[in-house]
């Protein structure tokens with residue numbers, strides 16, 4: 001089956017401008033009629049502000065510490081091999097949406113809603129602005145379903161192996177990756193007891209300041225000191241195509257494998273979005289472009305559009321699940337020929 005779709009009208013520069021405006025805090029309309037980007041997340045902070053002091057900040061940073069240390073080339077190989085078998089369970093796409101409500105994503109500084117809300121908020125926001133691209137609505141609904149890897153039924157993988165931004169393994173870690181380099185100082189002050197300060201003839205109470213610096217996360221990843229993997233190209237070559245690049249393991253790559261192996265009738269851009277939606281260093285910062293081929297360049301246009309809805313639809317606006325459910329069931333029917341999907 002061939003699915004045709006129009007290429008997005010927005011150019012990189014226009015979008016970039018809107019993005020910058022939004023980061024400055026204005027309310028911008030995405031592409032005409034429907035969806036309005038809010039200026040702050042549910043916690044009153046800018047979206048994806050990993051340095052903002054909030055109840056989430058420390059947990060998110062600890063998450064990235066574990067993520068950056070443990071995601072190695074070897075680890076990803078093993079996970080793709082094990083989970084690519086899709087022999088854990090069989091269930092429908094909608095059942096999976098419901099199962100996802102039991103999991104919490106500790107990497108996300110913006111989301112304060114159950115996962116199914118986020119899926120529907122993304123899908124409905126896209127639907128407002130791109131009413132004719134029903135495949136893109138479906139991607140809104142299913143893009144995060146790979147987070148079921150956190151569920152006990154799937155072995156309850158640790159957070160660092162499921163969520164958060166992704167990045168290539170097998171070549172140097174780019175500095176634009178979230179929490180690539182975190183340098184912070186611990187300051188401890190010690191006051192000498194009065195007796196001691198008198199004894200050493202110190203006229204005022206003596207204060208000692210201890211400053212210690214803490215770790216650089218990617219530096220602790222074994223691949224970072226492996227000459228096969230720590231150069232710009234590492235295991236890859238110029239323009240080799242992202243399909244040949246191994247990404248850190250998580251919900252993106254897993255859901256891509258699920259959609260592909262279950263023969264979903266989705267266009268190449270749809271599979272690309274699922275697979276790389278957490279690859280912010282590429283679609284936000286433009287890193288790793290030297291690994292892309294022509295098809296990646298085309299698909300990236302759609303990913304950049306999708307990303308706005310994935311990110312900025314995270315809000316307190318509730319969607320009535322029962323009202324929209326029949327529409328999404330019809331999309332699942334249209335694009336997934338098998339009723340029970342292998343996971």
Ligand SMILES: O[C@H]1[C@H](O)[C@@H](O)[C@H](O)[C@@H](O)[C@H]1O
Pocket residue numbers: 105107108109144163164165166277278279280
């Ligand atoms: O914390 C979030 C969350 O895990 C999203 O599902 C993922 O796609 C983003 O890239 C990440 O920053």
Ligand SMILES: [Fe+2]
Pocket residue numbers: 143144251277278
């Ligand atoms: Fe995601």
Ligand SMILES: [Fe+2]
Pocket residue numbers: 118122143144310
């Ligand atoms: Fe998402």
